[in-house]
């Protein structure tokens with residue numbers, strides 16, 4: 001699917017106050033979130049996305065005194081990608097000294113309200129990354145703002161997805177090679193409260209593939225906990241109902257499929 005770009009004219013961007021520093025290429029892209037509250041109604045109202053991008057530009061130009069908003073591109077839940085500073089221009093959002101290494105892509109989720117990135121938003125972030133690779137010489141790295149900088153950005157949900165290798169939602173893209181284990185997402189999947197995210201979805205999809213009766217809804221609640229405990233007992237792991245590194249790796253370990261397999265050499 002082609003990228004659905006929202007041009008600066010289309011979102012009503014103010015003109016930059018100065019000229020950007022030019023970038024030939026970068027090592028990759030850093031992913032960001034808003035860090036504040038995002039009205040959950042944004043997922044059904046693209047006008048709210050436009051208003052939010054404009055207000056971020058105002059804040060960056062009038063509050064921070066920057067020449068323009070700090071991001072290279074902005075992704076919204078409607079799988080649209082707003083042009084920020086765009087390819088080949090130095091962003092400002094990664095932190096001093098860290099801008100020439102990576103383009104900055106903002107996803108319109110926050111730390112309250114809308115905190116779990118919808119599939120449309122993840123796809124839009126990936127569309128932006130592919131665009132920056134094709135048009136801006138972005139390298140392969142996909143990182144979070146918190147990598148190398150003291151911040152909670154891009155939030156736990158988006159960061160878990162980044163750590164998982166930023167997979168396309170729905171698993172339509174690349175399936176993991178047989179025998180390869182996707183990296184544990186770096187947070188414990190447990191309940192309560194209900195945890196949501198692409199890492200939960202990936203684990204649920206794997207468990208469903210192993211034959212467990214589980215809904216692949218990206219929400220880790222009592223049913224996921226029960227499946228986890230059953231699995232842990234079968235694999236002789238501590239049955240605490242928490243997906244940590246051992247339980248995660250066991251779920252993705254093809255050698256573990258048959259309990260009665262021949263003893264290892």
Ligand SMILES: [Zn+2]
Nearest residue numbers: 032033145153
């Ligand atoms: Zn950030």
Ligand SMILES: [Zn+2]
Nearest residue numbers: 046049076078
């Ligand atoms: Zn939108």
